[in-house]
Amino acid sequence: MRFILRLFGWLFAAGTIVFVIGAVVAGGFIWHYSKDLPDSAQLRNYEPPVMSRVHAGDGSLIAEFARERRLYLPIQAIPKLVVDAYLSAEDKNFYKHMGVDPEGLVRAAITNFRNRASGRRPQGASTITQQVAKNFLVGSEQSLERKIREALIALRIEGTYSKDKILELYLNEIYLGAPAPGQGSYGVAAAALNYFGKSVHELNLQEVAYLAALPKAPTDLHPFRNRERAIERRNYVLDRMAENGVVKREEAEAAKKQPLGVNPRTVSPNNIAAGYFAEEIRRELQDRYGEKKLLEGGLSVRATVDPKMQLLARKSLVDGLVRFDEARGWRGAIQKLDISARDWGIALGDLPVLGDVAPWRLAVVLDVNGDSARLGLHPGRENSGHLRTERDTVTLTGEGIRWTRRARVAQAVSAGDVVYVEPMDSRPGQVRLRQMPEVNGAITVMDPYSGRVLAMVGGFSHDQSEFNRATQALRQPGSSFKPFVYATALDNGYTPSSIVLDAPIEVDQGGGLGVWRPENYDGKSTGPRTLRYGIQFSKNLMTVRLAKDVGMPLIAEYARRFGIYDDMLPVLSMSLGAGETTVMRMTAAYSMLVNGGKRIRPTLIDRIQDRFGGTIYRHDQRVCEGCNADKWASQKEPRLIDNRDQVLDPLTAYQMVSLLEGVVQNGTAQVVKSVGKPLAGKTGTTNEAKDVWFVGFSPDLAVGVYMGFDKPKSLGNSATAGQYAAPIFRDFMMAALKDKPATPFRVPAGIKLIRVDPRSGMRAGGEGGILEAFKPGTAPPDSYSVIGAAGEGGGAPLNVSPGGGRSVGSGTGGLY
Numbered sequence: 056m057r058f059i060l061r062l063f064g065w066l067f068a069a070g071t072i073v074f075v076i077g078a079v080v081a082g083g084f085i086w087h088y089s090k091d092l093p094d095s096a097q098l099r100n101y102e103p104p105v106m107s108r109v110h111a112g113d114g115s116l117i118a119e120f121a122r123e124r125r126l127y128l129p130i131q132a133i134p135k136l137v138v139d140a141y142l143s144a145e146d147k148n149f150y151k152h153m154g155v156d157p158e159g160l161v162r163a164a165i166t167n168f169r170n171r172a173s174g175r176r177p178q179g180a181s182t183i184t185q186q187v188a189k190n191f192l193v194g195s196e197q198s199l200e201r202k203i204r205e206a207l208i209a210l211r212i213e214g215t216y217s218k219d220k221i222l223e224l225y226l227n228e229i230y231l232g233a234p235a236p237g238q239g240s241y242g243v244a245a246a247a248l249n250y251f252g253k254s255v256h257e258l259n260l261q262e263v264a265y266l267a268a269l270p271k272a273p274t275d276l277h278p279f280r281n282r283e284r285a286i287e288r289r290n291y292v293l294d295r296m297a298e299n300g301v302v303k304r305e306e307a308e309a310a311k312k313q314p315l316g317v318n319p320r321t322v323s324p325n326n327i328a329a330g331y332f333a334e335e336i337r338r339e340l341q342d343r344y345g346e347k348k349l350l351e352g353g354l355s356v357r358a359t360v361d362p363k364m365q366l367l368a369r370k371s372l373v374d375g376l377v378r379f380d381e382a383r384g385w386r387g388a389i390q391k392l393d394i395s396a397r398d399w400g401i402a403l404g405d406l407p408v409l410g411d412v413a414p415w416r417l418a419v420v421l422d423v424n425g426d427s428a429r430l431g432l433h434p435g436r437e438n439s440g441h442l443r444t445e446r447d448t449v450t451l452t453g454e455g456i457r458w459t460r461r462a463r464v465a466q467a468v469s470a471g472d473v474v475y476v477e478p479m480d481s482r483p484g485q486v487r488l489r490q491m492p493e494v495n496g497a498i499t500v501m502d503p504y505s506g507r508v509l510a511m512v513g514g515f516s517h518d519q520s521e522f523n524r525a526t527q528a529l530r531q532p533g534s535s536f537k538p539f540v541y542a543t544a545l546d547n548g549y550t551p552s553s554i555v556l557d558a559p560i561e562v563d564q565g566g567g568l569g570v571w572r573p574e575n576y577d578g579k580s581t582g583p584r585t586l587r588y589g590i591q592f593s594k595n596l597m598t599v600r601l602a603k604d605v606g607m608p609l610i611a612e613y614a615r616r617f618g619i620y621d622d623m624l625p626v627l628s629m630s631l632g633a634g635e636t637t638v639m640r641m642t643a644a645y646s647m648l649v650n651g652g653k654r655i656r657p658t659l660i661d662r663i664q665d666r667f668g669g670t671i672y673r674h675d676q677r678v679c680e681g682c683n684a685d686k687w688a689s690q691k692e693p694r695l696i697d698n699r700d701q702v703l704d705p706l707t708a709y710q711m712v713s714l715l716e717g718v719v720q721n722g723t724a725q726v727v728k729s730v731g732k733p734l735a736g737k738t739g740t741t742n743e744a745k746d747v748w749f750v751g752f753s754p755d756l757a758v759g760v761y762m763g764f765d766k767p768k769s770l771g772n773s774a775t776a777g778q779y780a781a782p783i784f785r786d787f788m789m790a791a792l793k794d795k796p797a798t799p800f801r802v803p804a805g806i807k808l809i810r811v812d813p814r815s816g817m818r819a820g821g822e823g824g825i826l827e828a829f830k831p832g833t834a835p836p837d838s839y840s841v842i843g844a845a846g847e848g849g850g851a852p853l854n855v856s857p858g859g860g861r862s863v864g865s866g867t868g869g870l871y
Contacts, residue, residue: 106125391471420451498759530636545707617703724736754799
């Protein structure tokens with residue numbers, strides 16, 4: 056008995072020693088691996104990188120900016136079916152274990168022992184909590200030490216956070232592969248969109264199961280490259296869901312018979328030809344908030360772009376550029392392909408293709424037979440990124456090359472030529488030959504009352520050149536600047552009936568620069584004429600005299616107010632548009648004429664929200680008085696207070712609108728008259744016709760158009776804005792206003808419309824003459840005279856007519 060007691064005592068002592076030693080070793084082991092573990096508390100304030108998204112004015116998504124494509128959803132917003140699928144696939148005991156699953160470890164060990172000879176990949180036993188630890192805090196290094204650290208920190212996480220919070224982090228952070236190039240998906244919300252073009256709430260059973268299958272090996276389970284393996288893993292998840300009672304067995308079996316159904320969405324500004332628009336927004340967001348906030352901050356941007364107008368604007372600009380380019384003849388194929396050595400589709404598919412020139416298609420000439428040719432179209436790429444296997448061919452006939460001035464198709468193209476073609480709607484299966492224009496341009500469409508940019512196209516193709524000619528190209532506006540010279544005069548004592556001498560003028564530039572002798576475009580002069588005539592027919596000599604009389608420093612100040620130039624050099628040549636500005640600035644300036652002289656700030660963004668939905672930027676800065684009332688208490692209706700600066704007298708602004716209507720009705724832009732709606736604007740052609748402009752407006756739309764070569768050179772000896780820029784404006788307005796009523800321009804209170812003689816500017820008798828706009832206190836002159844000698848020094852005084860109109864002649868001491 057004593058022996059037995061001694062034996063038990065000895066065993067107890069030995070066991071105690073072993074336990075203490077084991078505890079010390081275990082403690083040392085845990086201390087060693089946990090002494091520098093990251094603090095799991097940092098997850099408390101974790102904000103995952105979330106992509107920023109840009110929506111058009113109608114709500115459609117046009118662009119996303121991200122390093123990791125992720126949309127963050129709180130656990131309450133994730134459907135139960137999605138949660139159950141991931142738990143079945145990854146960690147069915149998630150809500151039972153404390154971060155490490157002993158049952159899972161044993162199961163994985165047994166499975167791996169059984170599969171040791173098969174060469175199959177070992178089965179892991181990481182819980183969802185361990186995967187969160189790995190993704191956020193530990194890293195993915197494959198080592199025993201990393202697994203130990205992962206398990207230790209998983210235990211810490213479980214003691215710090217709720218199960219739902221851990222699951223929320225997991226479902227939003229997990230990498231789920233890329234169904235197509237550039238679509239790397241992080242989190243279930245982004246994956247649902249990228250793989251199926253759906254929200255998580257719209258996913259069906261087989262789609263949910265496939266997404267839940269992806270965490271194990273997202274690259275190996277690619278839906279196109281490894282379709283069979285992807286289906287096998289999806290079906291495995293469906294089986295686990297059925298075993299766990301998440302779905303009925305018959306539902307799982309029915310889902311297993313369905314195809315994967317992956318259809319990667321395409322989010323591209325090219326869908327509405329808005330590449331320039333999206334890039335301009337990207338630059339603005341980066342300048343405003345920095346690159347990190349742009350790519351990771353989850354910004355939600357509501358852009359001002361109107362998709363319909365954007366497409367109309369691009370078509371109008373492209374048609375205008377192509378008209379100009381094709382009038383100068385066919386330059387030949389883009390390049391030559393040897394199509395005898397391999398599949399022409401593969402050879403053509405290897406060439407870079409512009410994605411924003413639809414409906415144009417890249418094609419290769421397969422064979423030519425005199426008056427026709429057979430062409431193979433670029434096959435394009437599937438959603439997987441792989442070249443399509445279909446090979447479409449079309450026919451090019453004499454009708455499709457008519458513009459090239461070649462008698463036969465064989466004179467225009469030969470086998471192996473790579474060209475662009477456009478389908479002919481009236482002749483299915485036939486195409487029209489196209490070529491990339493060398494000339495370029497821009498168009499901007501703006502709401503003149505708010506400054507919201509409804510459409511902007513900065514060139515023929517954003518894929519070809521990201522340089523935005525609407526906002527980045529500084530070019531001379533030419534005569535399209537003249538309205539601001541006239542507006543300055545009207546705002547400072549002149550009337551539309553004021554007379555200015557249209558005659559040769561010499562200006563001593565001083566400093567040894569010699570004498571400047573400006574000329575009218577046609578080289579002729581017509582004598583004394585009204586301001587209306589001067590702007591209507593774009594008379595340079597009248598504009599210079601007017602600018603000299605008003606004073607260039609004052610005109611420079613008005614140019615600054617309108618935002619055309621920040622600091623214009625106050626010299627007379629600037630009155631003819633010799634300075635450099637942008638299409639965006641000019642369009643905004645003309646907007647201020649039609650909106651009654653109110654200052655506007657052009658914007659491509661209506662509103663920006665942060666990742667939590669809070670508004671951090673709003674373009675509309677108007678104050679709404681009474682909009683925050685808690686309840687109705689017989690108070691006055693809410694009122695928007697417009698506190699914007701008045702850059703021009705509203706009456707002056709209308710006078711300019713009226714004068715610019717004359718440019719369309721009877722002046723240099725009569726090509727625009729065919730739209731059949733009230734329109735106004737001004738042409739602008741620079742020296743040697745290097746740039747042509749037309750900027751104009753309807754009562755509710757302002758549009759600026761520019762055309763020119765990127766490396767400035769003449770568009771042609773006889774080129775004018777009326778020939779090339781104004782028709783682009785016409786085409787756009789014809790389409791944009793097609794279903795709109797013919798709304799006249801708004802006449803502000805105080806304006807008097809008086810009938811005058813268009814030649815003399817004096818009051819007209821009877822029903823003749825034209826209606827001219829006058830401010831209170833002014834009227835047409837009862838008589839006028841322009842006294843001027845034949846030469847510039849002949850003693851012509853400045854005459855002030857009784858009605859307030861001023862006549863500028865030539866006189867001693869200078870020219871006016």
